[in-house]
Amino acid sequence: MSSPLKNIAIVGASGSVGTFITKALISQGHHNVTAITRGHKPATPRNKSAQMPEGLHAIKEVDYDSHESLVEAMKGQDMLIITMNVMAPRDSQTKLIDAAIEAGIHWIMPNQYGGYFADDGSNEAGRTDMLRAGTMAIRRYIEGKGGNWIGVACGFWYEFSLSGQEYRYGFDFEKKSLTLFDDGKVKHTCSTWPQVGGAVAKLLALPVSGASPCLEDWKNKQVVFSSFALSQHDMLASVLRVTGDKESDWKITHEGTEERYERGQEMFKQGNIAGFGIFLYVSVFFPDGKGDLTALRENEKLGLPVEDLDEATKVAVQYVESGRSKEWGLS
Structure with a gap:
């Protein structure tokens, strides 16, 4: 049995759901958590009162227009978690993924929190073709770069x-x-924000491989909970x-x-x-x-x-x- 991933980089550590994920990861004591943040970020209603959680291993400011800046910030990390506003520039996520792969990160949790999108279209709610297309494109993009993704199907x-x-x-x-x-x-x-944070933390506390449950159970899949x-x-x-x-x-x-x-x-x-x-x-x-998604949820498997x-x-x-x-x- 292998060990859990140790070094976790997170984009959006002071944001809405990112705060809860970051705090939960830190509180477990299993990980070195590094916040990746845009340098000289202008104040907005969403971030004017945001503060980085205590206990971070490091805070690294980056320039999204500089691939080298992003790569340097992610060196030595085992996983990248992306949480960002839905209105963020469309290429922000692919820039982060490109840098993560080049820096040697093979596990990525993309900015997909909410709906369930299966490859075969099963159990999907509503007619969300626009969201499905974007979701699938990012998953295939990560796979095409040689990385692994884990989606979070937590509902609203x-x-x-x-x-x-x-x-x-x-x-x-x-x-x-x-x-x-x-x-x-x-x-x-x-799901509540604390439940999302706790679920991600419990997931990443699992060994990467070995007896189930392990992280590889969710390799290129979604973790479903509520x-x-x-x-x-x-x-x-x-x-x-x-x-x-x-x-x-x-x-x-x-x-x-x-x-x-x-x-x-x-x-x-x-x-x-x-x-x-x-x-x-x-x-x-x-x-x-x-x-x-009650029939699909994995709360007990994660101990939520x-x-x-x-x-x-x-x-x-x-x-x-x-x-x-x-x-x-x-x-």
């Missing part, structure tokens, strides 16, 4: 999505309004328990999944980025139920904890009340 991030605007889960906390997709009873799987399997009605019930509201305090309307998907597509085509969120989120609530839904909802409500959730709007 629960507290982030619930605290967001109506174009995500249909909740608008400021207006106390909720748009139910169809009847609001279709379940989907989702915190909850929820419908919009389940989420609303939790919100009411946490806030003390009554259902009558909320204005509830309905929109068909098909209608909402098409509306989001049209908005996006016309340049309204919120349309992307609308058609992306509603895709896991289609009546076919393919947004529920059972979480408390209301505690996670409290975090989402706190994000709303603090105004932090407004920093995560699509722009």
